[in-house]
Amino acid sequence: MKIYMVGGAVRDRLLGIPVQDRDWVVVGATPEQMTAQGFTPVGKDFPVFLHPGTREEYALARTERKSGRGYRGFTVLADAGVTLEEDLARRDLTINAIAACEDSPEDLVDPYGGQRDLAAKVLRHVTEAFGEDPVRILRLARFAARFHDFTVAPETMGLMQGMVQDGEVDHLVPERVWQELSRGLMEQHPERMFEVLRECGALRVILPEVDRLWGVPQRAEYHPEVDTGVHLMLVLQMAARLEAPLPVRYACLTHDLGKGTTPADILPRHIGHEKRSAELLGSLSERLRVPTECHALADVVAREHGGIHRSGDLNPAAVVRLLERCDAFRKPERLRDILLACECDARGRQGLQETEYPQRDRLIQALTAAQTVATDEIARTAQARGAVGEQIGEAIRRARVAAVAAMEPASAG
Structure with missing residues (x-):
């Protein structure tokens, strides 16, 4: 059994970014061996376990085979014979396909050039298997929002455009779209997510209401940028x-x-x-x-x-x-x-x-x-005078208007 730290924790450590969560992959183990060592099984679709002490997730090395449309259309194979390189090959981007040995974290396994792409600030798919899962388009766009100075490799953009043309994006489920969209909106440069989605053509499938804003002019005296889509990107930046x-x-x-x-x-x-x-x-x-x-x-x-x-x-x-x-x-x-x-x-x-x-x-x-208007008191007074329903509401409204009017001179001054 060999254990490696993988994914975002390795990437962020190499970038000098504080590591928030650590994920681990276990090579050469069976589910029975994991439970025997005190790990708690939690995975539904493939073997994932919680460490008995840290409660961090440890997943058995696995491979995937496409068996249908969308991100659910996969058959997962996880057994003791799956190698680390095979596990890393199923990951989305090269910068997320670097592993660090548990016992010696400085020893990295990087069969797909992730360190090279980190240095060059490039988002690049690991293998053509990227094209089998439309969620990866959303994930890449989200990473573009996080690492806004990274560019998308031309061959990866071409692959994503092909996925859109083949209808793969049509099979995204709402929950995953919102999950990635909401996370992308909260990044430092959320506009980059939508720029990437638009460039590959996925935006018109996922968010046609947003996609159609580009090319729509606005009055220049109010919007110097004129284009409504450009304005939207500036609003998200703000x-x-x-x-x-x-x-x-x-x-x-x-x-x-x-x-x-x-x-x-x-x-x-x-x-x-x-x-x-x-x-x-x-x-x-x-x-x-x-x-x-x-x-x-x-x-x-x-x-x-x-x-x-x-x-x-x-x-x-x-x-x-x-x-x-x-x-x-x-x-x-x-x-x-x-x-x-x-x-x-x-x-x-x-x-x-x-x-x-x-x-x-x-x-x-x-x-x-x-x-500051005492609405209860006004209501009681109005009721005593025989007012009901909307008449009471109007009395409260008049009092609020008077309060706002009294504020105006001070605001103007």
Whole structure:
């Protein structure tokens, strides 16, 4: 039995990046030998075990044979006769196919040139088996977002393009798409993920609502970059720069989907794109089974980002109505995330990345002022006067408008 550290732990150590998780592969062992040494079996599709002390995962060396479409279409062989080189051959990228001996970590096994590609900053597939699993396209795109200064090897890009043309990407399951998409959105350069997916053609299959944004013009006085797809990439860059959480980044990705369906005869204007964005977002979130928290925030941003951008010109009554549409009185903590997504949108424009976004502070101040209204007391007083239902709600609304109006002189000063 020989044990090797493999995958991202070896890669990150060579890059000087802190190692978060360690994975191990065991060569020359049987499941019975592993359990006899105290390892706990946990693998469903192939033999994986938890170390009795560290609880890290140890997998028996294995090979895979394609037996169907999609990432589930594989037959796995794991036995004591599988070599380390055979196990590494089934991995996706050369930089992830380096092994380090457990007893002497400086001794590396690198049969596919992973160290060479790390030095050259290249993302390259290990073998043609890469083309059998469409999830690997998503993984490579995610690694491009993490290692943004790495390039994709031309032969690997060609292989991915062929996979798209052959329909392999059509068989991706929603859970895996969202898993990789959400992880890619949280990388330091999430825009790179979508650039790679677009270049290989996978974006139009996985996210056609996003893919169609490229080539759609916007008014240059508001969007110096003009192209809606280019704007989206700048927005994602800003979301990463401002360290936005996942729901905000998903909202950034989907806020302008409606611009991809704007009638050609009214371009570069996008009248009513907010409503169309929300409708497209609904079908996209349902298709990918996006978590409710992410979809709910993105829905508000899609519908209201235009109004939020223009909120500096709104009177107090209109500001209160905007806060109501954002559900800010029931969920005040979520308003900050909505405003952060809108700030990313406003600053994700060519040459405007360093501009201030005063709408954020003004709307937070407006909400704070409106929250000082004693709604219970107003409701009791209104009820004593015979008011019911919407009449009580209107009394509360008037009080909130008055509170926001009282705030205005101080804000202006």
